Amino acid sequence: MSILISVEELAERIHAGSNNIILACLWEAHSGSGFPAFNSEHISTSRFCDVALALSSVPSSKTGRNPLPTKANLDRWFRRWGLDSKRQVVVYDNFKGLYAARAWWVLKWAGVEDVVYLDGGQKLWEAKGHQTLGGPGNLSTPGDLTADLGHMPTATIEDVKAHNGILLDAREANRFAGRKEFLDLKAGHIPGAVNVPSRDLLQEDGTFKSAEELREIFANVGITSADNVIAYSGSGNHSAQAIIAMNIAGIGTPRHYVGGWSQWCADPKNPVERGE
CATH class of the missing domain: 3.40.250.10 (Rhodanese-like domain)
Incomplete structure (x- = not known):
């Protein structure tokens, strides 16, 4: 199964009306800039993924700055995004790919099988001349996925x-x-x-x-x-x-x-x- 999707392939899928679930993975909790940045511009059909709140737990000296999220927290976000076993999830960010990479790993760890990473992210999307949209993003539809933790190897x-x-x-x-x-x-x-x-x-x-x-x-x-x-x-x-x-x-x-x-x-x- 592929890990990457190119900007060109994603653009073609969106133009053709494919049913991918596209998550814009931005950092919200510390900077407060994640959702405003998403609301300002994002790839068409995207849904906002607050990396700090959705893909992490409460930081501490015992667990580190961004410990893994709980099942209960992921289940809430899965419902919010409408994750479905029949639909591929595309993750991207507007930074250096780091937040999208975390999303890819966490979602795979949580049992989402079909997750791909947008190679080059939003920066390359815009550099290639593809348009972005403003606003709150696409509304989710009901999905059938819940988090099933432990599908990627970890170390304590x-x-x-x-x-x-x-x-x-x-x-x-x-x-x-x-x-x-x-x-x-x-x-x-x-x-x-x-x-x-x-x-x-x-x-x-x-x-x-x-x-x-x-x-x-x-x-x-x-x-x-x-x-x-x-x-x-x-x-x-x-x-x-x-x-x-x-x-x-x-x-x-x-x-x-x-x-x-x-x-x-x-x-x-x-x-x-x-x-x-």
Whole structure:
């Protein structure tokens, strides 16, 4: 089953009147800009996905900045979106693909089988000359899906501590090396981790690099299979994008430590490593 959908293919489907469910994945809770941005402009037929409220739980030092959502919360949003087993879900954002990647991973984890990621997102959609609309978006129709958690492999902080394989950190190089940190309590990374910044997996237009290029990038840090790999980032967004890239490359799906650096560094007992 495909992971990506191109801007051109989505435009053709919308023009033909297809019944895709399109979710615009924007960040609302912290910035307050998600729904106003959606209301200002979005891809035709989209429905608003508040990433912070729909795809996360309440943050804490024990769970990290963006812990996984509960079944009850996802069920509410599934009803709001009208998710249906007979309709494909397309996720996109107007940022760097990070929120769409989280949506793809969380929905797959919650048992939604047919989810695709718009390659290049709204920025490429507009760059290709496709129009956007304003307003509250499409009204949902009743769907038949409810959340069935656990369909993607995950790792706990205890799993990470006991791990003897490859630990993949998908944050940017400066955060990994501990040269800067603007989101979490400490700078650095989990000892022993290797770094593949998720931005290095994308081309200049925001689309993913080819499968061959991605395989080479991951092979450079010793990853040729998802077996015995745990991926993490700050709180599960960059790492979700890396997991998509690993699937495009044919490497497979690693375990995902969603608590990530935000959970790890909040405990003063956990060791911190800095440097490349």
